[in-house]
Amino acid sequence: MPTKKVTTNGTEVAIFDNAVIYKRGEYWHFRYWLTKERKYARFSLRTTNLNTAKVKAEGHYHELKAKEYAGITHFSKTAKDGVAMYLAKREKDIDINITKGRFSTIKTHLEHWLNYIKRDTKLKELQITDCEDYYLKRVEGKTKKQTLSATTVENEQSTINAMMKWLYKHKETNLESFEFTKLKRVDRGDESLRRNSFTDDEIKRIGIELDKYIAEALQRINETGNLVKAIAGYYFVISIMFGLRRGEQIQLEWSDYEEFEHKVAKKDYNLVKLTVRAEISKVNKTRRIVEKDIGYFDDLFKLQYPRITAYQKSKPKDEQKKFANTLIFSPNGDTAISNRAIAYHFDKIIKLAKIENIEKRNIVPYSFRHYYITQKVNSGLVPTSVAEIAGTSTTQIENTYYHTTDAKLIANAFAGYVIKDGLLIPT
Incomplete structure (x- = not known):
């Protein structure tokens, strides 16, 4: 031209x-x-x-x-170009004010938007009402197994408008944000909308099966697949114990783990403290979690230490890592256990524990985190404390987890009484 x-x-x-x-x-x-x-x-x-x-x-x-x-240019970059520009900018923000996991989420959100708006659409031709049907298009064709929550779509819409605001500042668009159709307010008391979790009885059964699963793998640890099987078993046990997000847990290093003793009422307790560093946290903020130690970390350490140190010594000297800087949930200390392996072994454990209605309840590995948080809520901790432990906002805890469980309803019904020998006795 x-x-x-x-x-x-x-x-x-x-x-x-x-x-x-x-x-x-x-x-x-x-x-x-x-x-x-x-x-x-x-x-x-x-x-x-x-x-x-x-x-x-x-x-x-x-x-x-x-x-x-009107100050409007005729030639315009495409939606695909705009997304690429914004992602290039956000990638530079990694380790400054966002994590790699957050960047990956932003990338996924904008990929959904490109599929909706079409990649060759001119940025300068976008209208404020162009995304009115975004939610309807996102849920179109989804099966019950592929349910998409309103919260997920709202998060996507927030990401899209954050990008639009940035593009507008750089004079690549003529509008600062889209007007999305307001979604129906979620009924937090609706049983069907609760976070999909496990019951106490199910967790007991899962715990029993995990112990067997790990023991079987350890007996033939040198056979193909058994090392990953054992690591996956420990991964799930510790997920139940600490309620971490997947992205946080798989990036834990041995330096993030600490054992210590604490005395309460003249009784000594073995405790484990995990440090979730800002760079691996979804919210880019360091937090520390302390839970009772029931021996799993020590067992995993004994399994991993000789293998990982031997592997590190086999590498060129300038590539070797100290054991403290290797990944906890990894066959070699360098590469974390894969999502595919986590999903595969999760399905195995769920079947062994005879957990029912998995698809209908949308039970997934993340459900261990939901169970952990629900337990903290039901123990009487205030929302602020639970939010601090879980690495999320107080609002998120209040809106998502402070529902009235059956256990709470029964406890409320018998407030002021204890049951003894089948009789209700005032306290």
């Missing part, structure tokens, strides 16, 4: 300043020089008649002039 104004020749007809119509084959075309953008705007007039061509060209001319007066 030419980068400067050109003069007319015998086949061109000047109609306005910087504008001409010209023939290409039998048909007339329009060309207008955009001074600020230093490019030509070109349109096919789709007519062989000169007078008709002049009328159509005049319409294009006035439209372009109106854009110029």
Whole structure:
């Protein structure tokens, strides 16, 4: 495309300043020089008649002039270009104010938006109402197994508008944000909308099966697949104990783990403290969690230490890591256990423990975190304390987990009484 104004020749007809119509084959075309953008705007007039061509060209001319007066450029980057620009900017923010996990989430959210808006859509042509049907399109065709929560869509919409605000600041769009259709307020008391968790009885059964699962793997630890099987078993046990997010747990290093003793009422307790570093935390904030030690970390340490140290010594000296800096849930200390392995062994454990209605309840590995948080809530901890332990906001805890469980309802019904020998006795 030419980068400067050109003069007319015998086949061109000047109609306005910087504008001409010209023939290409039998048909007339329009060309207008955009001074600020230093490019030509070109349109096919789709007519062989000169007078008709002049009328159509005049319409294009006035439209372009109106854009110029309004400060709107004619040429525009595509939605795909805009997303790429924004992601490049956000990638630079990793370890400054976002984590790698958060960046991955932003990338996923914007990929869904591109599928909706179409990748070749011009940024300058976007209208404020273009995303009114975003929620409907996102849930379209989803099966019961593929349920998509309103909260998930709201989070996507927030990411999209954050990008639009940034693009608007950099003069790549003509609008600062979309007006999404407001979603129905979620009924936090609706049983079906609670976080999908386990019952206490199910966790007991899962715990029993996990002990067997780990023991079986340890008996033949050198057989193919058994090391990962054992690590997966420990991963689930510790997930139940600490309620970490997957992205946080798989990035834990041995330096993040600490054992110590604490005396309460003249009784000694063995405790474990895990440090979730800011760089691996979803919320980019360091937190520490202390729970009672029931021996699993010590067993995992005994399994991992000789193997990982031997592997590290086999590497070139400049690539070796100290054991403290290796990953806890990893066959070699360098590469974390895969999502596929976690999903595979989770399904095995769930079947062994005979957990029912998995699909209907949407039970997944993350459900261990839901169970952990629910237990903290039911123990009487205030929302602020639970939020601090879980690495989330107080509002999130209040809205999502402070539902009335059956256990709470029964306890409330018998407030002020104890049951003894089948009889209700006032306390």
